Amino acid sequence: MNVLLLKKTDLPSFLETLAKTRLLIAPLEDRTGSSFGPVEDVTAVRLDYRNTSLSAKATVFPQTETLLTFRNGEGEEWTPETPETVLFGVRPCDARSLTMLDKVFRWDGLDDPYYVKRREKTTVVALACNEPGPTCFCTSVGGSPADETGADLLATDLGDALLLRAVTPRGDALLQDAGDTVQPADSTAVETAKGLATQAEARLAPVRIPDNARHLAELFEADVWTDLSFGCLGCGACTYSCPTCHCFDITDEQKKGAGRRVRSWDTCTFPLFTQHASGHNPRMAKHARLRQRILHKFSYCPENFGEAFCVGCGRCVVSCPSGLDIRGILERLDQTVSAAEKAA
Amino acid sequence: MSAIEEQLRRRVAELLNEKTVDLFIGYADADLPLKTSVRVARSAQDAEALAWNACCTSNLAALLPGLLKRPAELRGEWTPPRVGLLAKGCVSRSIVGLIKAHQIPRDALYIVGVGCNGMIDRHRVSGLCGTADLAEAEVFDGSRLRIRSTDGSEQEIDLAEVLLEGCLECRHRNAVLADETIGDPIPQDNDNARYANVEAFTERSIDERWRAFHEEISRCIRCYACREACPNCYCTECFAQETAPQWIGVTTEMSDLMLFHLGRAFHQAGRCVDCGACVVACPQGIDLRLLTQKINRDVESLFGGDVSVSLDEPEPLLQFAMTDDEGFITEP
Amino acid sequence: MDAMSNPYMPYPARIDRITIENNERDLKTFELVFVDPAHEKLFEHTPGQFAELSLLGTGECPIGIASSPTESGSLLFTVKKAGVVTDELHRSREGRVIGVRGPLGNAFPIERMRRKNLVIVGGGFAFTTLRALIRFVIDEGHRSDYGDVTVIYGARNPGELLYKAELEEWQSRDDLEAHITVDKGSESWIGHEGFVPTILGDVAPSAQDAIVVVCGPPAMIKFTLPVIERLGFAPADTILSLEMRMKCGIGKCGRCNIGSQYVCKDGPVFTLEQLSGLPAEY
Numbered sequence: 001m002n003v004l005l006l007k008k009t010d011l012p013s014f015l016e017t018l019a020k021t022r023l024l025i026a027p028l029e030d031r032t033g034s035s036f037g038p039v040e041d042v043t044a045v046r047l048d049y050r051n052t053s054l055s056a057k058a059t060v061f062p063q064t065e066t067l068l069t070f071r072n073g074e075g076e077e078w079t080p081e082t083p084e085t086v087l088f089g090v091r092p093c094d095a096r097s098l099t100m101l102d103k104v105f106r107w108d109g110l111d112d113p114y115y116v117k118r119r120e121k122t123t124v125v126a127l128a129c130n131e132p133g134p135t136c137f138c139t140s141v142g143g144s145p146a147d148e149t150g151a152d153l154l155a156t157d158l159g160d161a162l163l164l165r166a167v168t169p170r171g172d173a174l175l176q177d178a179g180d181t182v183q184p185a186d187s188t189a190v191e192t193a194k195g196l197a198t199q200a201e202a203r204l205a206p207v208r209i210p211d212n213a214r215h216l217a218e219l220f221e222a223d224v225w226t227d228l229s230f231g232c233l234g235c236g237a238c239t240y241s242c243p244t245c246h247c248f249d250i251t252d253e254q255k256k257g258a259g260r261r262v263r264s265w266d267t268c269t270f271p272l273f274t275q276h277a278s279g280h281n282p283r284m285a286k287h288a289r290l291r292q293r294i295l296h297k298f299s300y301c302p303e304n305f306g307e308a309f310c311v312g313c314g315r316c317v318v319s320c321p322s323g324l325d326i327r328g329i330l331e332r333l334d335q336t337v338s339a340a341e342k343a344a
Numbered sequence: 345m346s347a348i349e350e351q352l353r354r355r356v357a358e359l360l361n362e363k364t365v366d367l368f369i370g371y372a373d374a375d376l377p378l379k380t381s382v383r384v385a386r387s388a389q390d391a392e393a394l395a396w397n398a399c400c401t402s403n404l405a406a407l408l409p410g411l412l413k414r415p416a417e418l419r420g421e422w423t424p425p426r427v428g429l430l431a432k433g434c435v436s437r438s439i440v441g442l443i444k445a446h447q448i449p450r451d452a453l454y455i456v457g458v459g460c461n462g463m464i465d466r467h468r469v470s471g472l473c474g475t476a477d478l479a480e481a482e483v484f485d486g487s488r489l490r491i492r493s494t495d496g497s498e499q500e501i502d503l504a505e506v507l508l509e510g511c512l513e514c515r516h517r518n519a520v521l522a523d524e525t526i527g528d529p530i531p532q533d534n535d536n537a538r539y540a541n542v543e544a545f546t547e548r549s550i551d552e553r554w555r556a557f558h559e560e561i562s563r564c565i566r567c568y569a570c571r572e573a574c575p576n577c578y579c580t581e582c583f584a585q586e587t588a589p590q591w592i593g594v595t596t597e598m599s600d601l602m603l604f605h606l607g608r609a610f611h612q613a614g615r616c617v618d619c620g621a622c623v624v625a626c627p628q629g630i631d632l633r634l635l636t637q638k639i640n641r642d643v644e645s646l647f648g649g650d651v652s653v654s655l656d657e658p659e660p661l662l663q664f665a666m667t668d669d670e671g672f673i674t675e676p
Numbered sequence: 677m678d679a680m681s682n683p684y685m686p687y688p689a690r691i692d693r694i695t696i697e698n699n700e701r702d703l704k705t706f707e708l709v710f711v712d713p714a715h716e717k718l719f720e721h722t723p724g725q726f727a728e729l730s731l732l733g734t735g736e737c738p739i740g741i742a743s744s745p746t747e748s749g750s751l752l753f754t755v756k757k758a759g760v761v762t763d764e765l766h767r768s769r770e771g772r773v774i775g776v777r778g779p780l781g782n783a784f785p786i787e788r789m790r791r792k793n794l795v796i797v798g799g800g801f802a803f804t805t806l807r808a809l810i811r812f813v814i815d816e817g818h819r820s821d822y823g824d825v826t827v828i829y830g831a832r833n834p835g836e837l838l839y840k841a842e843l844e845e846w847q848s849r850d851d852l853e854a855h856i857t858v859d860k861g862s863e864s865w866i867g868h869e870g871f872v873p874t875i876l877g878d879v880a881p882s883a884q885d886a887i888v889v890v891c892g893p894p895a896m897i898k899f900t901l902p903v904i905e906r907l908g909f910a911p912a913d914t915i916l917s918l919e920m921r922m923k924c925g926i927g928k929c930g931r932c933n934i935g936s937q938y939v940c941k942d943g944p945v946f947t948l949e950q951l952s953g954l955p956a957e958y
Contacts, residue, residue, distance in 0.1 A: 027475075031467075031563065031629045034475045049475040050494055053627060054565070063565065064595035067684050070732040073773055077685055107927055108941075113682045131494065134376060134477055217935060220955040231382030233406065233572035237627045240565045247930030250684075250923045253593055254733035261684075261732070264594050266929070270568075272585055273931060274921050277737075277759030282920075282957050284416050292933075292957075300936035321573050321625035322402060323374040323381020588760045 001166035002175050004182035005189055008160055015042040017177045018086050022123075025059055026088040027052055036087070047089055047157055050133035051313055055243035056090045060118040061101060063240075063265045067114065067250065071258040078260070085122045086174070093138045093311035095126040095150035097243030103305045104246050114263075123170050126151035130196045132204050135314025137327060140207040143311050146197035156193040163193045207327045209298065209308070210334040215341065216299040220291070224336050228329050229290035231322035232269070238316035238324075239267035244297070244309040247273075268292045294329060348458070348527045349396050352430065355456065355526060357388035365428035365454045369407060371400040377481040377491075378466050382407065396430065398483060398503070401463045403621035404429050405438035405575035412448045424452040432460035434510075434619035436519035438575035441615055441652035444659055447578050457519025459530035462503075462511030463620065464489070467629045469506050472499060508620040509633060513538045516617075520653050539641045545634065556634075557602075563628040564601045566594065570632055571608060573625035576615040583607055609635035614661030616640055617652055683926050686730035686775025687715040692750060694770055699835035702757040703801055704766060705742065709750045711773060719779060721745055722786060723808035724917060724945045727778030728925045729753060729765065737761040738922045738940070741779065742804040744811035746818075751776065754804040754838060780925045781944050784809050784889060784915060793823035795881045795909075797900060799830050799872045799892030803838050805917060806891050814852055826881045830857040830872040830896075834865050855879055873899040876907075883908035889915040901948070911949035918944045918958060934958050 006014055018024055024039040027046045032053035034046050066078040098119070105115040129136075129145035138144060148154050152171030156163040163185055166172040175182065210216050239245040249266035253259045266273060269289050275281045283289050301309040310326075317325050345353075356368045372383035372393045380399045385391045412424045431439060436457060442448045470478050473493035480492040489506060492498045504512070515538075517530040545553060568584070571577040583591045584604045592607070593600040609632075618640060622632045643651065646669050647660035689708040697703040706729075710716040721727075721741055728736040737759070743752035757766045768774065784805075794813060798806040806829070813822050827846065831837045837856065846854040857868035857875045868875050872892065881888075888909050890900055897916070904914055920932035920939040927941035935954040937943060946954075 029475050031471070032627070033470060033473075033477070046475045048495065050477045064597060068732075073732060074688070075686065075730075075732050075775065077682055104928055104930075110683060110926055112928055113684075134479065134494070217955065220957075227384060227386075230384045231402075231407070233569065233625075235569040235572040235625070236565075236567035237569040237625070240567045241627055246928075248923070248928075249594060250736070250929070251590070251594055252731075252733050252735050257733075259733050262593075262595060263929075264596070265565075266931075267567075268930065270585075276919070276921050277762065281416075286410065288957065295935075296930070296933070300933065303936040318376065319569075319627040320381075321569050321621070323372075323379055325375060325381065327375075 001168075001172055003163065003165045003185045003190060004175055004178065005185040006162045006164055006178060006182045008162065010181040011045075011162065012042045014178050014181055015039070015045060015088070017179070018088075018174070021084065021177075023083040023085045024088060025056070025085060036090075045089065047127060050129075050131065051091050051093075051136075051315065053315070053319070054241050055097065055313070055315065056087055056094045057097065057101060057243055057246075059085065059087050060098065060122060061105075061115055061246065065114055065263050067261045067263055069258075069260045070254075073257075075261070082117050082121050085118070086125060087122055088125045089127045089155075090124060091129055091313070092126050092145060092147040092149070092151065092154070093136075093143055093313045094243050095124050096143050096147055097150070097311045098124065099150045100244045100301075100305070100307065100309050100311075101246055123152045123174055124150060125153045125155055125171070125174070128154060128156040128193070128197060129200050130157060132200055133314065135317040135327075136204060136312060137207040137314060138312035139201055139204050140209055141308055141310050141312040144197070145200035145204075146193070156196060158189060158192055158196075161189070163189050207312075208331050208334040210330065210337045212337065213299040213302040215337045216295060216333065218340070219333060219336055220295070222336060224332065225287040225291045228324075228332060229287040232286055232290050232324055233322055234269050234271060234286055234289060235321065236265075236267040236269055237319040237321060238326075239269055239293070240265055241315040241319045243311055243313060243315075268296065294326075294333070298330070346397070349394070351526050352396050352456075352458075353391045353394050355524075356385055356391040356394060356428070359428055359454065359456075360385065360391065361388055364426070366425040368394075368428040368430075369404050370394040370430040371396065371402065371404075373397075373399075377478050378464055378469060394430075396458060398462065398464045398507075399466075400430075400432070401466075401508070401621060401624040403435055403438055403573065403575050403619045404431070405435050405442060406573055406621065408439070408442060408448045408453070408575070409578045412452050424449065426452060426454060428454040428456060431455045431457050431519045431522060433514065433516035433518055433520065434460075434617045436521045437516060437617040437650075437652040438619065440521050440655055441617065441659070442575055442578070443655060444652070444662065445578075445615075450655075453523075455519065455522045457522030457525040458527050459518045459525075460511075460514075461517065461530060462507040462514065463624075464503070464506055465508045465620070466624065467626075471629075472501070472506075473497075508623065509541065510618040510620040510623075512536070513618070515650065516653065521655065539637055541633065542637045542641050545638075558598065560630055560634060561601050561605055562598060563630055564596060564605070565628060566596055566601070566604070567627060569625040569627060570622035570630075573621040574612075576612060577608070583611075605632070605635060609639050612636050613639045613643055614647075614651055614659055683777070684924070686728070686736075686777045687712065687719065688773050689715075689751070689776045691768060691770050691772050691774065694768075697754060697838050702766070703754060703836075703838065704757075705752055705754045705838070706765070707750045707752055708774070708776060710776070716748075719751070719776070721779035722783035723812045724784035724805055725779040725781045726805070726925075726944060727751070727753070727776050727780060728922070729755070729761075730775030730777060731761055731764050731768075732775065734764040735761045736775075736777070736923075736925075737765070738780070738925055740805035740808075740917070740944075742807045744808045744815065746812055746815040752807075754801060754807075756801050777925060781940055782942065784945055785887075786812065789813075789887050790821045791823060791885075793882070793884070793886040794825045795886055795888040796825065796827045796829075797872060797876055797888060797890045797892070797904075798828070799896040799900075800832070800836065801838060802891040802893060802917070803829055806889065807839055807842070809889065810846070810852070814849070819851055823885065824881075825852045826879065827852065827854040828857070828872060828876050828879060829854070830859065830868075830870075830875065832859045834858050834862050871899070872896055873903045876900060877903045880907060883910075883913070887913045887915060889917075891917045911952060912947050914948035916946055916948060916951065918946060920944075920958065
């Protein structure tokens with residue numbers, strides 16, 4: 001696979017070429033700092049951010065998505081044109097999160113056609129982190145600042161140039177569009193990139209994650225959840241900013257016999273999430289909902305998919321209005337698990 | 345640790361040891377600069393973590409209905425816990441509002457009032473860092489703020505430039521209801537000009553207003569952080585999530601966003617104390633005061649005074665007086 | 677992409693017949709016939725499975741399939757009026773075309789049940805998928821695969837019993853022992869009178885080479901399980917069917933889990949042994 005060098009001065013024209021035949025989604029500055037959005041002006045693309053406020057999952061899993069439309073009792077699948085898309089400049093944590101979403105939306109060979117269609121049309125260009133963000137802990141959950149998982153192409157910012165490493169044939173194909181603005185990377189550039197990655201890794205403070213899914217599930221009845229969830233408001237800020245959260249709702253809308261069935265993001269932190277028509281609600285209590293969120297990510301997903309559904313981006317820490325910190329929660333749980341193991 | 349924090353920790357430890365309260369709700373410094381987390385203290389040791397500074401933006405009253413209502417699945421006897429909490433002016437007003445709306449019992453509360461000089465708006469400070477993040481922040485000389493962003497750049501600014509707008513217009517810096525207070529009362533300037541943002545906005549054309557509203561609200565992700573952070577949103581079933589009947593859709597399309605935000609703003613009429621918790625809570629940095637301050641201004645001009653200041657006075661929208669303005673009927 | 681490969685697209689089915697099952701008229705059985713015969717062939721289900729009934733414009737509800745795959749030509753769903761969607765379904769008339777998504781979920785372990793004696797215990801309107809199981813087992817083509825079949829089914833009063841005509845027919849069969857009970861009888865009621873757990877204790881079927889299947893409201897389950905244990909049934913041989921709030925029905929929307937298990941995908945059928953390894957959050 002190719003490893004090429006693209007001068008920063010040539011980046012706009014590279015992006016311009018990509019945008020001719022693809023929908024280009026990249027980080028743009030906005031009120032929250034930066035967010036992913038469709039690019040109209042390639043010079044507005046920002047690479048000088050730590051991480052965006054929201055993840056990039058909306059590219060393959062939009063917050064609002066029509067599943068079918070209907071008229072007079074007859075339904076029709078909603079199949080809009082899905083363009084070839086380049087998701088440019090995601091951090092390796094976000095790229096990795098896509099592989100986790102793949103596991104859910106393709107579980108047991110049953111594909112979610114809406115997700116899969118977008119996913120198959122998306123080429124992922126990840127941007128390695130030279131500096132971790134204030135809440136990052138990717139290395140504690142199996143990732144790293146220059147992780148290639150989920151990326152088709154991995155870019156590293158060397159200052160005046162981007163090192164572009166093709167990870168998949170798809171990424172390689174994208175490099176064809178760079179034409180003669182790229183040249184083979186020399187060993188210095190490759191070494192510099194490696195050095196940046198090592199430095200970034202060294203700056204990450206480790207977080208102790210209870211890695212035994214079974215023990216974590218055994219903590220179900222422990223008292224610790226009440227105080228851990230004390231300040232939790234039961235809003236969806238953490239879930240909606242998280243790259244791996246994927247729960248959704250399905251609702252129907254209609255007016256005069258015509259309408260649609262639409263799916264939208266939902267969150268286990270809302271009390272109504274599990275409310276039965278009978279009124280019974282197994283997770284009415286706040287501590288039960290926080291427990292579900294944590295156990296789902298760090299116990300049930302490892303059991304079902306072989307890995308914790310957390311990439312260590314720390315967006316939940318930034319967005320929580322009450323200052324709940326998943327790193328502190330995990331460390332406290334790890335302490336509780338260790339104490340229980342000792343006592344046993 | 346400041347003198348007032350020391351006083352707070354000592355006093356809370358005493359309250360817990362004497363069993364005047366079963367638990368005490370306050371703030372603790374969080375890992376991120378300029379952020380605090382909600383903290384519950386159940387022992388003198390817990391009290392050591394309590395903090396009081398210009399970053400204590402959460403409205404702690406929002407947690408009270410959940411604590412003081414009988415848990416749904418519980419059978420048999422239940423008495424509410426005795427809850428202590430640290431209340432700055434707006435928090436104490438929210439408590440007054442909740443008591444008058446019969447959402448929490450006064451006698452289950454032990455309010456420790458504290459004077460407040462205003463809270464820092466993290467969104468504003470982050471905005472000064474552009475696409476970089478805030479790495480460090482420090483208040484110095486009492487009214488100055490030094491910040492360093494993750495791209496290395498440093499700035500020194502007046503605190504007043506980054507306080508929550510609501511704090512700049514605050515007329516209730518000290519608790520209006522308290523069982524005791526800590527620290528000295530803050531001199532209150534009761535003539536703070538208000539509603540400048542509303543006046544400026546209403547002077548724009550309807551098209552400009554629509555565009556500005558659209559730009560602001562279209563960022564919304566329906567996370568309901570604003571609603572949950574607000575003590576006044578205590579409804580067990582919010583109109584925005586009701587399914588039988590369904591009042592509004594659950595999508596993030598403009599029609600649904602518009603109905604949610606306009607609806608919620610109107611539901612705040614007669615209740616909003618402009619604590620700014622919603623603005624701080626919003627992960628998308630939406631200026632919700634654009635709507636709530638208009639409502640507050642209208643309530644003030646129609647009914648006079650400030651809401652939720654006194655337990656003895658009826659709330660404007662919880663009563664009817666023959667002198668109430670009926671222009672909406674006679675001149676709609 | 678056609679509708680058949682999209683698990684979110686319902687198959688259109690016509691309501692051919694509506695039977696009101698109880699006096700309060702809040703329990704109705706809907707007989708559905710696929711509009712496209714090809715869909716009927718695709719919809720091969722096993723007793724215990726459910727389907728999402730889809731009312732475009734209102735929503736979907738997960739309902740257990742009350743008919744056995746041996747009853748070809750149509751599907752039966754017995755629905756209690758409870759929420760927005762079931763309300764709309766109850767207001768529907770014969771001839772209306774609605775949608776069916778499925779079959780979903782796992783099924784009763786009919787392979788494991790072969791050559792075993794079956795004890796089928798049901799209460800109230802949770803009896804629906806048990807009907808599918810019973811019809812399947814006593815079908816001519818299968819009966820010899822299974823041992824003795826004992827059915828204990830109860831409702832609050834005679835009016836609340838489902839499938840009244842069939843219950844009568846079952847009681848006169850000699851390849852099946854059916855005990856029908858009501859909590860409170862009426863003047864004309866000549867069957868058992870007593871709660872389901874009590875009748876189960878009285879009938880006391882042998883646990884030897886037997887599997888017991890229990891479906892009912894939480895209160896009934898709570899009092900029936902100790903009786904089952906006392907009779908000597910192992911947790912691995914005690915089969916239950918659970919309910920949960922659902923939306924997608926295919927294990928993606930994240931809503932219906934108990935621990936790591938999704939009720940729509942890994943259930944709704946669970947053994948007591950499986951459940952005791954899961955958190956008590958249902």
